[in-house]
Amino acid sequence: MMKRQLGFSLIELMIAIAIIGVIAAFALPSYTKHLRETRRADARSALQEAAARQERIYTEANSYTGDVSRLVTNADGSSSPEGYYDISANLSCDRTVSGTTYYSCFTLTATAQGVQADDTDCPALTLTHAGVKAPADCW
Numbered sequence: 001m002m003k004r005q006l007g008f009s010l011i012e013l014m015i016a017i018a019i020i021g022v023i024a025a026f027a028l029p030s031y032t033k034h035l036r037e038t039r040r041a042d043a044r045s046a047l048q049e050a051a052a053r054q055e056r057i058y059t060e061a062n063s064y065t066g067d068v069s070r071l072v073t074n075a076d077g078s079s080s081p082e083g084y085y086d087i088s089a090n091l092s093c094d095r096t097v098s099g100t101t102y103y104s105c106f107t108l109t110a111t112a113q114g115v116q117a118d119d120t121d122c123p124a125l126t127l128t129h130a131g132v133k134a135p136a137d138c139w
Contacts, residue, residue, distance in 0.1 A: 036116065036118070036119045036121075039082070039084045039115075039116050039119075040119070040122060040125070040138060042080045042081060042082040042083075042084045042085060042116075043080055043084070043085040043110035043112075043125045044110075044125065044139060045080070045081065046072060046079075046080035046081060046085060046087055046110055047087070047108050047110050047125060047126075047127040048127065049071075049072070049073070050068075050071035050072055050087060050089070050108050050127075051106075051108060051127050051129075051131075053070065053071045054071060054089075054106055054108070054129070057070065058104075062102055063101075063102035063103050063104070064089075064091055064103045064104070064105070064106040064129065065089070065091075065103075066089050066090070066091050066103075066106075067089075068087055068088060068089050071087065071089060071108075072087050079113070080110060083113075083114065084112065084113065084114060084115070084116040085110035085111060085112055085113060085116065085125075086110070086111045086113050087108065087109070087110055088108070088109045088111070089106055089107070089108050089109075090106065090107045090109070091103035091105065091106050092105040092106070092107070093105030104129075105128070105129050106128065106129045107126055107127070107128050107129075108126065108127045108128075109124055109125070109126045110124060110125045110126075111123065111124045112124065121137075121138070122135060122137075122138035125138050125139070
């Protein structure tokens with residue numbers, strides 16, 4: 001009487017590894033895309049918070065500020081809370097009264113950096129004083 005061998009044959013093991021490889025080949029790009037899209041929430045929240053702070057500053061000083069450190073809460077004073085985006089502020093619609101320049105328009109921009117820099121679909125998100133968000137598909 002022959003004893004039955006326990007375990008896996010080399011063929012069975014190679015088939016299992018091939019199946020895992022095929023699943024990983026499909027899952028990894030989807031997972032990476034999901035991570036990029038999820039990280040965009042970091043930019044959206046940073047821009048909306050910075051816009052709210054701009055409005056608060058405007059009510060106090062009758063002018064928007066270009067000082068990003070007053071607009072973001074991150075310790076380095078220029079990036080989004082999770083650090084995936086660099087925040088910048090551009091001012092326009094200026095008027096000068098008694099030697100002081102006042103700005104009544106702003107555009108906030110969140111530019112992808114670090115691991116998020118490979119996001120070619122939405123490398124930068126913007127928000128203006130009028131609430132215009134661009135690119136629309138990224139919001």
